[in-house]
Amino acid sequence: MMHQGAVLAAAFSPDGRAVLTGSGDNAARLWNAADGAPVGKPMMHQGAVLAAAFSPDGKAVLTGSGDNTARLWNAADSSSIGTAIQHSNLVLAVAFSPDGRAVLTGSEDNTARLWNAADGAPIGKPMVHQGTVWAVAFSPDGKAVLTGSGDNTAQFWNAADGKPIGKPMVHQGAVPAVAFQPRRQDHTHRELGQHGPALACTQGDRWHAPSDHPLDAGNHQHGVD
Secondary structure, three states: OOOOEEEEEEOOOOOEEEEEEEEEOEEEEEEEEEOEEEEEEEEOOOOOEEEEEEOOOEEEEEEEEEEOEEEEEEEOOEEEEEEEEEOOOOOOEEEEEEOOOEEEEOOOOEEEEEEEOOOOOEEEEEEOOOOOEEEEEEEOOEEEEEEEEOOOOOEEOOOOOOOOOEEEEEOOOOOOEEEEOOOOOOOOEEEEHHHHHOEEEEEEEEEOOOOOOOOOOOOHHHHHH
């Protein structure tokens, strides 16, 4: 799978049949996962494509770029969806909500933002750090988001209104990666927890997610499994 520049982002489609790549050649491309053949036309930005993600149903993709925008695209024909999502600096991280109705972006402008996946319209106010937002993630239930920043913190936020949940989780360096633990099920297939019981940040540290209620700040305890 060849680009004309460094490949800076990659993701599999939910069904595993396609691969999405983002490159320093300003293009995102779709490829057949079975043989690496290109699918459709390139999806072009005016700057390097730094982040890329598939929607949960695989029908749309989201790209973040050095041109200070994120864009939504139709995975079937590579056509753009809605207008460009605008930040005031590089867009370094992107994610879809679990239901595919919202997208989340993180930027070098020190903000993370939520947007409507149908048309790119903003949702709520910016979620502001004191440094670059390097990483973003939705909780499994879609009711909370998590950001990691160059200000040495990770932060939970309410996905409905962009308000912080609890206090920042402080590291000794930048937080370039964040993730929620997937929902677990017991032997009767009942889901255990709403957000997923824990999340992982950089340097191998683990923290408790907000407890049983999505808006409960809970006890953010360092080093708890």
